[in-house]
Structure formats: structure tokens, C-alpha cells
Amino acid sequence: MPPSDESKTWESSEKGKTFVKESIVIDFYAPPFGVGWNESSQLHRYMERAMESGITGASITLAPTYFTWEQFQKEHANWQNTMLQKPDNFLFVHSVEDIERAHKEGKYAVIWNNQTSTVIDGDLSKIAMLKAMGLSSMQLVYNGTYRAGDGVISYLHGTDRGLTSWGKKVIDEMVKHGIIVDLSHTGRNTCAGIITYMTDNYPGVPVIYSHSLPNGLYKDEPHATEKGCYRNITDEQALAAAKTGGVVSPTFTEWMMDGLWPDDITPKQCANMIDYYIKLIGVDHVGIATDDMFVLSLVKAFAEANPKAYDDDGYMMDAFAKGAEGCGELAKILPAVTDELWKMGYTNEDIAKVYGGNMMRVYKEVW
Template sequence: MRPTTAILSLFLLATTSCTHGSNRQETPASPASTDLAERSRALARRVIIADGHVDVPYRLHEKLGPDGQPTEDVSQRTAEGDFDYPRAMEGGFDVAFMSIYVPAELQTKPGASKALADSLIDMMEKLARTSPDKFAMAHSVEQARRNTQEGKVSFAMGIENGSAIEDSLENVAHFHQRGVRYITLTHSSDNQLSDASFNRGKRTWNGLSPFGKQVVAEMNRVGIMVDVSHLSDDAIRQAVELSQVPVIASHSSCRHFTPGFERNISDELIRALAAKGGVVMINFGSVFLTQAANDYERQVGEAVETFGKARGLTRGSPEIRTFLETYRREHPAPLARVEDVADHIDHVVKLVGIDHVGLGSDFDGVGPTLPIGLKDVSQYPNLFRVLLERGYSEADIEKIASGNVFRVWQRVESHAASH
């Protein structure tokens, strides 16, 4: 999801579709809690934190200057957004799977999806080149580990919306050569590869298309992880069955907590994904975490739809944006808390074990819906503190932070190298 269109993309498309935060404390911190907070910060500095979904590329793309270059410099502290280098250092953050997001509406314009994906990759490569002391590209687990040892934040890349492949199987290898290491097969609407979770009541393919099945095989062949976030249940089921290697859900939470919200992943599919060695990477957006937040966002979507239809407005118009801002201000959202993210991690662990859960924040993609205590990349230690309080070992947390997704990434690399 995108920073300025989270509610529109999520609910106007589904039904029709930062600031630095901290945990609130009701009582003064005790010496024990202070020690635990410091232990959490030290742990964040020691382990590699790899986040499966960070929307910096499209955040920068939405604010290009007259020269076509980003007007924000995330190598410095920024007033907006959830990611920049200083805050990443504060949070012990190491590896961002940067989302190469392709809007669904480009699918009707031949060539446009691939062109945008290539331009966003160009942007991230340029950012790494212009701040080589802070950022570096990571095309392998080995590179990511080396960059961390050198004190750099790694940019791994995942394409969000397989429409970037257009109708050419050769583009899978093209994007692998460009450094893409996962592809989310679809996004907010059905595309040429797969049905989407948001297209409820409409199923173009009843899962994956014939071409989508070829793409899964080609991703296995070249070494790109298959990402099943945003897919319909049938499409997820088929992708897991077809893939010869484990798959990931790069930014999905547990449907157990939000019944009826197909964008989250069901217990049945968590089990299927884990049985093949895959990883569910928990989304931090409040709408993914609690039923109250999910219901609120649905109400906002309905209000926006009613307002827009009554005035004949198109999605994304200034009037709708103003209405949305006013509505949110007058009707504050019931935000989740960092403990709710831990609840989703707990659920996956109890269901299938510690080896099948990771972090997929959706930073810069879910805007103001981030939970209290996890408002930006500086705050991963807050989550680690909650997990330590709940009895997770440091070795467990290291698996959640990066070990599990690195295992899948390496498995996919090894499979490609041996075939």
C-alpha cells in the first residue's frame, strides 16, 4: 500500500477501495523495564533486521521535483515518512526489501508497468551510489550480511505487482538481473498472472492464470522468491503447491484476528506455506492487526465512496483527499499497539513454529495507521522488548528479524544455481 493512498487503495478498490512515536507508559519505568529496553536496543544493534516490505521508492516517486529527482533525501533525517538513514541507525535496521510498486491502473497501458518498475530500480541504485557510506544494494544474502558488517543499510528489492512482467516471460530474468529478489504476483486487482484478494466477488482466473503458473516456474528457475501477499486464497494455494521452493508472504498478517479480511492470510494457508518452508512476514498497519482498526478503515472507505459518488469525483481528486483528511481528523482511528504485532507473531509461532514468521512492516505504505510503538524504523527495539517480555529467546528473535527470510532467500538462490 502507498503512503498517501492507503485508504483509497485498500477500501475504495476493495469495496468499490510519520511521525516518530513511542510507547505510552502509565507508570514510571522500573529498573527492570529500563534494563529490558536497553537489552532490546542492544539486541537490535547485534542482530540483522530485515524488513520484507518498505515503500520508500514510491514515496520518493510521488514527490519528484521539476528535474525529475526526489525532493526528499532519505540519507538525512526527514520530516515525513517512516524511513531515513538516521532513524534506521537508531533502530538497528539493516536490510530493507524496497517495494518496487506498480499501480494496478497501469495494467491497461502496454509497457507502462515495466517502465515504472525499471525507473524505481534506477532510483534506488542511484540513491545507493550517491550515499555509498550509508546505503548499498543487496542482490544476495551474502551481500546483505557484508553490507551490515560495513555499517550500511542494504536495499534488497521486491516488485509489488507482477504486472511489471507485462506479457513476456523473459522479463522475469530481466528483473532478476536488475536485482529483484521477490515478486508479489498481483496487487489490488486481478492482473495477467493472478487473482487479487481485494477483488472479492470477481475471480478472473480462479487462482493463477496459465501464464502466472509459467511465471512461478520461471521465478524458481532464475532465483526470485514468490510472494503471495495480495493474492486470493486460491491463488496462494496454487502458488505454494506449484513452487519447487518455499514462498513468502512479504507483508501479510493473520486473518485469525480480522475474520473476513482476505488480504490477511488464513490459518489453513499459513500451515500450507509453512509446510513448504515458507515465511509469513507480519504487516504493521493497524488495519491488518485488529478488528477495530479494520472496521474503522472500512467505514472511512464507505464515507469516501459516498462523498465521491455524490459529487461525481474520481479517486485521487483533491476534494476526496481533503475530505479524507478532515474525516480522519474528526474521527480519530483506533490504532493498534506494538503488542498487537507481537500477538500476530505469537499466533504464527503457535500454529507452525518459530521458523515461519518474519517482519514485513509496510513502512511508508500504510501512512497514519501504524501502531503505537512502531511508528518508524527507529522503533524495532520496542517490538523486541515485547517479545523478550513474552519469553522469546534472543535466538528466536534473530530468526524473526532476518534468519527465517534469509533461509528462504538462500534456498531459492541455491535451487536456481543447481538447475
């Protein structure tokens, strides 16, 4: 099934469409080659839809789970080689000015992210090489147990040691080279340890949650689970990240919408996520993300092939089975989300901050 068939295009006002085109809009998603796409045409169709709708670019994950340095390099090459088939469409970001230029020229800004520190293969000097390759942000851990700390699935099963001594060394190198520390997928004790270490040693350097829903949003829904989706974060976690000057971005991903599991995530639901965080941590600390993975069949196959990384007692697969199969692709939903935010009383300035302005501030402060 082509990716264009996997998410709905929502009706919106012309004003909403124009606002998106005129704003800097930065997405986040995680569809590595073979996981979210396996044909170059899939990637190009997705990017062209984004460009046509005015999406400026995205923070794109290259490495999930337990990738090695060799796997990371291969993934980086897959993406770059595919994008270079249409070089006029893309701008590989190394600075904030590159994002501004992409927006001005109508190109797609490619901002690399990484969801695991295993890619350095125990060699801290490789972090400088990651920066040279254009890496902008990185999680220390993914779902499971890592040398640097523990992820949300380890936390789910009762293991969350907090930030380790190795994790502190990784952070030191990341800060040194201007790579943003990303806390999504990270166990609660490990998150707390990272923020404490950052606050004590690097005050004023912000951290982010690149794609994390608020655990409190759906807690009163009739079908909400007792603990909420294990991927989602508490109000206290969001507040702690905001206190560093960071940004928390809810993700327009259906299966993480605890207990709701809709056929299609709606613009109103996306706006509710944004509104929840704005009321909690302030409009200067909220972003957006889809965590889109393009093709569901590939995602399911990857999860089944990596049971250690997705041992969540069947939560994700159960949600898929009940209809939570997609994401709110920005090209198809963001103008309608804009209409909803206007209805809630948010100003153009507020919305522009959320769509990209706040992350641009963090990029300037860290890069």
C-alpha cells in the same frame, strides 16, 4: 508532514536496543516514489533512522498495481539515484553475503521486491533481467485481476480464477532465476494454485507471505468485521506456506488490524502478531514487516488515483478516517517489541530467527 512525525517512538530497554543492533533485521515496505515519498530528504531521513537503530535493511517494493516495464525501470532509477547521493550508506543486495556484509559494516541492505508481474510486459525473458537488476522476490498479482491470477480485491468481489497457465510460466522463470514467489495480496484460490504448482513441480522451494496479517487474530474482538480485513490471510494459508519451508511475516500496519484501528500500533500488538504466527506455524517460519509507506497524504492520493486497484468498498479509507494512519516503523518500535517478546518467554535465538534469520534461510535456499 515529514515521515518522522507520522509514527511514534516507543520507550524500550537499553537491552532491547542493543539486541536489535546486534541482530540481522530485515523489514519489508512499499513506498514507491510519489506514493510514499517525493523528496530525497524524506528517504534519507528514514534510512538514517533505520541505520542508527541497527536495522540491517529491507525488502523494498518498486512496482505496485499495473506497472509496465518502463515504469519499473524509472522507479528503480529513482531509488538508486537517490540512494547514490549518499553511497556510503547503502549496499545493493545480490547475495546473502551482501546482507551479512551490510550488517557488519553498518550499511543499509537494499533488497528489491516487486508486487506485480505486469512489469515484464508479457515477455518472460525480462524475468532474467529483473534478477540481474537485483530483484529478490515478486508477487504475481496485486489487488485486482491479472493475466497470472487474481488478487485479494478481486477475491473480495467474487472473482478468483486461481493460477493461470501464464502464471505457471511466470513461476517457472522465477524459480529458474532464483526469485522468491511472494503470495501477499493474492486471492485465496490463486494462492492455493500457486502452492499446489510449486509443491508438484518445485518441492523444497519455499514461498513467502512478505506482509500479511493473520485473519484469526482479531476475529473475537468486538469491532472485528465478519470476514476480517480482505488483506489478511487464513490460518490454512499460513500453514500451507510454512509447509513449503517458507516464511509468513505479519505487518505492523494499523489499517489492516481488523476492527481495532488504533491511533498508534503498540509494541504489544506487534508482539501479539508474531506470537500468533509462531504458535500456528512454528518459530522457523515467521518474519516481520511494516509495509510502511512513509507519508500518508501521498498514499491516499495514490489510492484515489487508482480506484481499480483499491476498490475495497471503502475499507481502507474508512480505517484511515478512524485513526489507522500509520505503521510501526522498525527504527522506532522494534526494541520495544523485543522487550514484549522477552516478556512472553521467547529466547534471543527465537527472536533473531523472526527478525531476519528465517528470511536469510529462504534467501539462501532460493537465490
